[in-house]
Amino acid sequence: MTVPAYSSFTQWYSEGRLASYVRTMKSPGGILNLLEAEQPAGDMSDPAVPDLILYQDLLGGSRVSGDMGGGRFDVTSEKGGFFLAAPNFANTVMVDARHQLRSLSFPTAQWQKVLDEAADGRLSLERLQVNRGLFHSPSIQSALRNLWVLCEEEGAPSRLLARAAGCEIMAELCRLSGAPFAPARGGLASWAERRCLELIRARLSEDIGLDELAAEAQLSPFHFARMFKQSVGVPPRVYLTRLRLEKACELLELTDLPVTEIAQEVGYSSNQVLARVFIKHRHMSPTDYRRAVRDPVRSIATQ
Known part of the structure; x- marks a missing residue:
């Protein structure tokens, strides 16, 4: 593990040597941070930051080699494919062509507890099994696309939207890493569903957080987000x-x-x-x- 040189992925892409390549940056409350960048061929390595970082290649066709915390890889990227960089790791990445990427970073302070709940403490953000090169996930692709559209519409999604979207993506990362958690079965208890929906309506003008709703239902945010969908349908x-x-x-x-x-x-x-x-x-x-x-x-x- 490397001592982080920057306090966040966002700081690195705001102040570091790759800052000039950023085209769009969105930071909804520090829960999730999104950016889109167009970068040339060459050394695209990043210093250690305390964030788990998901990269999506928007063009494909580049040869990408390096180490993002799970061991060395050398692959040809594919349009829509993902790479995952471990937190607190100075990654080495070489790309042989101009490329366009979309990045989603999970600050460890916000997400390690969620991962503990999702995987019963058996996974860490540093040891997710998909940080060994290119991988694909239609569900992550859909969730990231929806989150980006929300950002385009609203500027920065509310805390509820950002946390819920992150939980969707984290659940799939856990599944791909072999996390021993069962699919969500059943939904919220009727009293919990009623109280949570009443709370959302009563505080519609506020930036209510998923954590607050989960506490109302006496559940963790991760399990609440999954059970909410089971109960409400969306x-x-x-x-x-x-x-x-x-x-x-x-x-x-x-x-x-x-x-x-x-x-x-x-x-x-x-x-x-x-x-x-x-x-x-x-x-x-x-x-x-x-x-x-x-x-x-x-x-x-x-x-």
């Missing part, structure tokens, strides 16, 4: 977006509150964020929705 991130939209629609229909105020009431940072979410899910702006539900005849006539 992950917490999907349910929260659905609830925010329902509340926004209600306020647009029944009140004269400005759109900016409605956005804040449902937990979005601005009316622009609400507009992006509305256009994606309702295929119209909040203002157009208000006009349509209040005066449907006139709305149809103007189309």
Whole structure:
């Protein structure tokens, strides 16, 4: 193990020699940190940082060699494929062509306890078995894509969304590493489901965390996220977006509150964020929705 030269992966990519290659960086509350970079061929090694780092190759076709904490490898990358770098390890990576990557880092202070819960203390972030070169995972690919879309829509996902997405990805990393945990069976107890859904509704305008909801249900965040999906039918991130939209629609229909105020009431940072979410899910702006539900005849006539 190497003593970290930087306090985080984000700091390294903000201040280190590769900083100029970063195209987009998103840091939702330090729970998860995402960035996208376009880098040339050559030495792309990173110093030790106290983060578990998941890299996704967006182009493929590069020869990648080095050691990310699980032993040396020499592979040809594939579009959508992943590499995993162990925390507190100064990795060595050589790439023979220009490449584009998306990175997701898990600060160890935030995630070691979650991993302990997921794998019953039998795995550490340093010893996940998939940090030995290229690997594939459709479920991680889907979760990362969804998380990136959320970032594009909302700027930085709420603590609930970031933690829930991280739990989805961590569960798959554990499964790929042979972690001895059983698939989620059954959901939340009826009293726990009721109290958690009431809490989300009551604090919709706040940045409520997954940890708080899990504590309400007397569960760990990792197991709560999995059991929530079993009970409600969708992950917490999907349910929260659905609830925010329902509340926004209600306020647009029944009140004269400005759109900016409605956005804040449902937990979005601005009316622009609400507009992006509305256009994606309702295929119209909040203002157009208000006009349509209040005066449907006139709305149809103007189309």
